Amino acid sequence: xxxxxxxxxxxxxxxxxxxxxxxxxxxxxxxxxxxxxxxxxxxxxxxxxxxxxxxxxxxxxxxxxxxxxxxxxxxxxxxxxxxxxxxxxxxxxxxxxxxxxxxxxxxxxxxx
Amino acid sequence: xxxxxxxxxxxxxxxxxxxxxxxxxxxxxxxxxxxxxxxxxxxxxxxxxxxxxxxxxxxxxxxxxxxxxxxxxxxxxxxxxxxxxxxxxxxxxxxxxxxxxxxxxxxxxxxxxx
Numbered sequence: 001x002x003x004x005x006x007x008x009x010x011x012x013x014x015x016x017x018x019x020x021x022x023x024x025x026x027x028x029x030x031x032x033x034x035x036x037x038x039x040x041x042x043x044x045x046x047x048x049x050x051x052x053x054x055x056x057x058x059x060x061x062x063x064x065x066x067x068x069x070x071x072x073x074x075x076x077x078x079x080x081x082x083x084x085x086x087x088x089x090x091x092x093x094x095x096x097x098x099x100x101x102x103x104x105x106x107x108x109x110x111x112x
Numbered sequence: 113x114x115x116x117x118x119x120x121x122x123x124x125x126x127x128x129x130x131x132x133x134x135x136x137x138x139x140x141x142x143x144x145x146x147x148x149x150x151x152x153x154x155x156x157x158x159x160x161x162x163x164x165x166x167x168x169x170x171x172x173x174x175x176x177x178x179x180x181x182x183x184x185x186x187x188x189x190x191x192x193x194x195x196x197x198x199x200x201x202x203x204x205x206x207x208x209x210x211x212x213x214x215x216x217x218x219x220x221x222x223x224x225x226x
Contacts, residue, residue: 008152034214043203043217044155088154092213099145099168100215102154 004091006103015112019076023089023103026070032092033065033072037085038105044088048074079110114138116218118204124224125194132190133221137206144187145215146179147203155203161187162209194225 003026013019021035032051036044050056050063050072062075072091076083086105093101117136125131137144142163147155158177160168163184176194181187191198201222205215 004154032213036217043201043220046214046216049214090154099157099160100155102156104152104154 004089004101004103006087006089006106008104009107010109011106012109012111013079015079015081015110017079019079019083019108019110021074021076021087021089021106021108022071023073023091024071025089025091025093025101027091027093027101028067028070029094030067030070030091031094033063034090034092034100035061035063035072035074036088036090037083038088039085047087076108081110081112084108084110116204116206116216118202118218118221120221121219122222122224124226126226127194127196129194130190130192131194131223132188133202133204133223134186134188135204135206135218136186137204138208138216141206141208141216142184143207143209143213144181145205145207146187146189147205149201149203149220150199158189191223194223196225199223199225 005024034049035047038044048063050065056063060077064073088105089103090100119134144161146158149155161181176192179189201220203220204218207213207215
């Protein structure tokens with residue numbers, strides 16, 4: 001059973017601090033990893049994708065991938081109240097024909 | 113690029129009725145996906161098209177569900193004889209083969225079965 005695990009939260013972070021969201025996956029051969037943000041009642045919105053080990057930065061967001069340990073994380077610097085949302089991790093395992101396996105999401109709350 | 117669109121945005125129906133949803137992908141995207149999402153869960157894969165060919169369908173999908181993508185453009189998802197357990201958000205996403213296959217989602221159709 002291919003699985004993607006996330007802590008459901010809620011994760012509460014003060015405004016201006018760094019929010020750290022984690023995701024682990026079971027299929028060691030997975031190649032593509034995605035972070036989506038989902039506001040309540042809305043559809044998922046792509047934040048970042050990462051394919052290679054290490055860090056990838058885009059503005060206030062940094063994705064970190066460690067294939068040996070099978071985890072991917074998302075850091076949000078200078079957290080804003082508008083970052084309050086559920087963050088979904090998605091993984092594309094090998095042989096899945098580009099079907100993504102999704103975590104259940106972590107609810108993030110940024111407190112002013 | 114106008115994004116992925118879905119219609120209707122909301123649908124309320126009585127148990128046993130048939131419903132059909134439509135998805136218009138981003139124009140140059142050749143891959144299209146349908147997902148279902150319930151509260152507190154991640155999206156659940158339903159089916160996937162590359163152009164007009166339906167290449168994959170979830171084993172969890174009952175035969176009451178059917179999807180089409182005529183001419184490789186828009187897609188429809190039909191649910192026959194709806195049940196209360198079908199109440200969910202139905203999401204459509206599209207991607208472009210060879211671009212890393214990043215999926216972009218439409219706004220979703222929220223189905224309520226009474």
